[in-house]
Amino acid sequence: MSALATAYVDSKTMLRRNMVHAKRYPAMTFSMILMPIVLLLVFNYVFGGALGASTGRYIDYLTPGMMLIIPAYMIAGVAVSMCTDMTKGIVNRFRTMHISQSSILTGQVVGSWIQGMLGVAAMTGVAVLAGFRPSASPVEWLAAIGLIGLVFFALNWLGVAFGLVAQTPESASNMPMPILLLPFLGSGLVPTDTMPAGVRHFAEYQPFTPITETLRGLLMGTEIGNNGIMALAWCTGIAVLGFCWSTSLFRRRAD
Numbered sequence: 001m002s003a004l005a006t007a008y009v010d011s012k013t014m015l016r017r018n019m020v021h022a023k024r025y026p027a028m029t030f031s032m033i034l035m036p037i038v039l040l041l042v043f044n045y046v047f048g049g050a051l052g053a054s055t056g057r058y059i060d061y062l063t064p065g066m067m068l069i070i071p072a073y074m075i076a077g078v079a080v081s082m083c084t085d086m087t088k089g090i091v092n093r094f095r096t097m098h099i100s101q102s103s104i105l106t107g108q109v110v111g112s113w114i115q116g117m118l119g120v121a122a123m124t125g126v127a128v129l130a131g132f133r134p135s136a137s138p139v140e141w142l143a144a145i146g147l148i149g150l151v152f153f154a155l156n157w158l159g160v161a162f163g164l165v166a167q168t169p170e171s172a173s174n175m176p177m178p179i180l181l182l183p184f185l186g187s188g189l190v191p192t193d194t195m196p197a198g199v200r201h202f203a204e205y206q207p208f209t210p211i212t213e214t215l216r217g218l219l220m221g222t223e224i225g226n227n228g229i230m231a232l233a234w235c236t237g238i239a240v241l242g243f244c245w246s247t248s249l250f251r252r253r254a255d
Contacts, residue, residue: 014107018081019114032077033119036069037126043189044130051190060134063127064216065188067120068208071152072183074116075159075176082108082163083172105246109156116152117145134219144218150235151211155179157242164249182208187216207234 040062043051048058085104124132136144159176166172185202186192186209192200203209210230217224 012107014103015110016107018107018111029077029115029119032073033070033115033122036066036073036119037123039069040066040123040127041130057131057133059127059131060220061216062189063124063132063134064219065183065186065212066127067123067148067215068151068188068212069183070119070123071116071148071155072176072180072208074112074119074152075155075162075179076173078108078112078156078159079162079166079172079176080169081112082160083166083169086164087168101250102247105160105250108160109153112156112159113149113152116156117149120148135221136219140218144215147211147215147218147231147235150232150239154235154239154242157239157246159242161242161246161249164246182206183212186212188212207231207238210234 043062043066044059048062051058082105085108134141158179162175163172166175185199186206187203188208192203192209195203210227211234213222213227214224214231216222217227
């Protein structure tokens with residue numbers, strides 16, 4: 001069997017392990033998915049009346065931004081899971097086996113990706129019940145799903161790197177905190193032109209704003225402009241950074 005085929009088979013095994021682990025210990029997955037859904041409902045029903053004056057139907061404006069909070073929250077779960085495996089010695093046991101070492105990381109990334117995408121589907125269903133009415137065509141829906149999947153893929157690799165850097169699961173859960181705040185400091189909740197100058201400049205140039213505007217444009221038909229290119233560039237850059245950083249850390253800790 002070739003090295004590529006071995007890596008594929010071993011990655012499937014590690015993916016199955018991570019999915020079984022998530023099924024047996026669902027508390028963290030549920031909390032990472034449930035909290036953004038609760039925030040969606042809170043912002044819509046508590047602040048929607050006040051904020052709707054500047055955005056139109058607030059649930060339509062809010063939902064695309066809240067979809068991106070799930071990958072931001074999931075990064076903490078990825079980091080904790082990876083750090084737990086490292087500190088409990090299971091990774092050292094895997095290294096003694098005849099398996100592809102990259103599959104350990106790949107299984108973690110893909111497993112969290114599947115959980116996160118299911119979470120976005122759940123949030124979309126809740127949003128529709130709350131009044132969300134997207135105008136996207138089937139092609140635009142596919143593009144939106146692809147963009148969300150790319151965001152998950154990029155941030156999951158970054159989460160793996162955080163988990164490898166951290167010395168304890170507790171510190172791993174705290175390291176992604178700045179990323180958790182980024183969706184709230186962009187255009188996900190309110191238009192950036194309503195913000196004070198300093199905050200507005202930060203919001204306009206951080207990665208979640210072009211991603212949010214691209215997703216909102218695909219789902220609601222608003223103007224995308226150059227946000228699509230910027231969104232893809234940010235996702236690609238974060239994915240490359242996370243992949244290179246995590247694989248380098250993993251090899252270094254094997255020495």
